[in-house]
Amino acid sequence: MKRRHTVFFFAALSIMAACSGRQSPSDASAPLVTLEDAACNGRIVRVEEQSSPHVAPGTPIAFRDNPPVNGTHYDVWARWGIYREAIPRGYWVHNLEHGAIVIAYKPELSSAERDRLEAFVRALPPEPECAAQGVRRRIIVTPDPMLPTRVAALAWNHAYTADCVDEAALERVVLGLTGRAPENVCADGFFPLAAPDAGLPDGAAHIRDATAD
Numbered sequence: 001m002k003r004r005h006t007v008f009f010f011a012a013l014s015i016m017a018a019c020s021g022r023q024s025p026s027d028a029s030a031p032l033v034t035l036e037d038a039a040c041n042g043r044i045v046r047v048e049e050q051s052s053p054h055v056a057p058g059t060p061i062a063f064r065d066n067p068p069v070n071g072t073h074y075d076v077w078a079r080w081g082i083y084r085e086a087i088p089r090g091y092w093v094h095n096l097e098h099g100a101i102v103i104a105y106k107p108e109l110s111s112a113e114r115d116r117l118e119a120f121v122r123a124l125p126p127e128p129e130c131a132a133q134g135v136r137r138r139i140i141v142t143p144d145p146m147l148p149t150r151v152a153a154l155a156w157n158h159a160y161t162a163d164c165v166d167e168a169a170l171e172r173v174v175l176g177l178t179g180r181a182p183e184n185v186c187a188d189g190f191f192p193l194a195a196p197d198a199g200l201p202d203g204a205a206h207i208r209d210a211t212a213d
Helices: 002-018 089-097 111-122 167-177
Strands: 043-046 101-105 137-143 151-155 158-162
Touching: 002 158, 089 101, 089 137, 101 111, 111 137, 111 167, 151 167, 158 167
Parallel strands: 101 137
Antiparallel strands: 043 158, 101 151, 151 158
């Protein structure tokens, strides 16, 4: 087990070194995706970029924004997948920096709404660039008790929030904002170390589901 952790550590170091040349997108105030007819008070805002240094996992972070879409974050990122236990924000903000989308929801979301979110993610088309590297799509689904709304879809510098599951709006956010970040990284993350494969349908077994038996 110790050897496995060492391999993960050095793999993370090599990936972080490869993506050290940051090319930050413009900080214009207008969001890159518009949602004219979003349901359930859905709205998307573009958030001013700030310094986003790495800190060790477990370090307390006081995020400026809620939900956060940039800023200080952990120096390793989360594994792509669908979770029903909350992934700490410090991990998934790093995923956003890699061009990911994080779909977060309040834990009190109904089981029917949660199932709709999960089904939506499983039905998304693959990213050709990442699929060639063995990763179908850069996306995470996680509960988040600190969310100010029931549902959020987050990208680097962008926050979509809504009071219900609106698949049309979510699709526009996911397809429009994936890969729009300072670092274009498809590689899987390192937290948790042993997330189980779900055996999901339609060739999506690489998307992990923390609830799988």
